[in-house]
Amino acid sequence: MAGKITLTMIKPGAFRKGNTGPILSMINEAGFRISAMKLTRLSTRQAEKFYAIHRSKPFYESLVDFMSSGPIVAAILEKENAVDDYRKLIGETNPENAEEGTIRKLYAESLQMNAVHGSDSDENALIESDFFFAKNERTDCM
Numbered sequence: 001m002a003g004k005i006t007l008t009m010i011k012p013g014a015f016r017k018g019n020t021g022p023i024l025s026m027i028n029e030a031g032f033r034i035s036a037m038k039l040t041r042l043s044t045r046q047a048e049k050f051y052a053i054h055r056s057k058p059f060y061e062s063l064v065d066f067m068s069s070g071p072i073v074a075a076i077l078e079k080e081n082a083v084d085d086y087r088k089l090i091g092e093t094n095p096e097n098a099e100e101g102t103i104r105k106l107y108a109e110s111l112q113m114n115a116v117h118g119s120d121s122d123e124n125a126l127i128e129s130d131f132f133f134a135k136n137e138r139t140d141c142m
């Protein structure tokens with residue numbers, strides 16, 4: 001399993017702007033298979049937990065507010081080398097530094113409202129997938 005999945009969220013800003021479809025289309029065209037997906041909304045508590053690693057950062061509170069401000073789409077994406085390949089597809093955290101043709105270059109509104117999340121390691125991909133999905137909601141576990 002390790003190395004084959006990553007967890008993405010289409011963040012509230014991109015969802016609000018109606019960019020869910022175009023982003024999912026880019027994900028498909030890049031060769032990722034969607035093995036779980038849900039439309040949901042993070043509570044403040046859930047957003048705090050998901051981003052707990054950033055608790056000491058100055059942007060933490062505002063990030064938690066933003067991430068719980070509206071619906072998101074969470075999905076598990078399956079592909080060889082999923083974590084690294086997906087981070088290449090989404091581009092740099094700050095859209096000003098993101099390469100042309102990346103999801104963040106096309107759809108991010110700002111450093112914070114940067115359209116999508118992507119796991120940063122195989123270990124976190126597994127943890128974050130378990131955060132959103134039960135085994136019977138994931139074809140990679142069926």
Ligand code: ATP
Pocket residue numbers: 054059063092093111112113114116117118119120
């Ligand atoms: P993500 O974890 O969402 O995929 P990332 O791994 O590229 O993004 P992290 O460093 O993990 O970036 O930061 C998590 C999120 O926090 C970023 O995606 C962004 O929304 C927000 N963020 C990061 N740095 C800043 C900052 N300096 N100011 C405001 N928001 C920030």
Ligand code: MG
Pocket residue numbers: 118119120
């Ligand atoms: Mg990160």
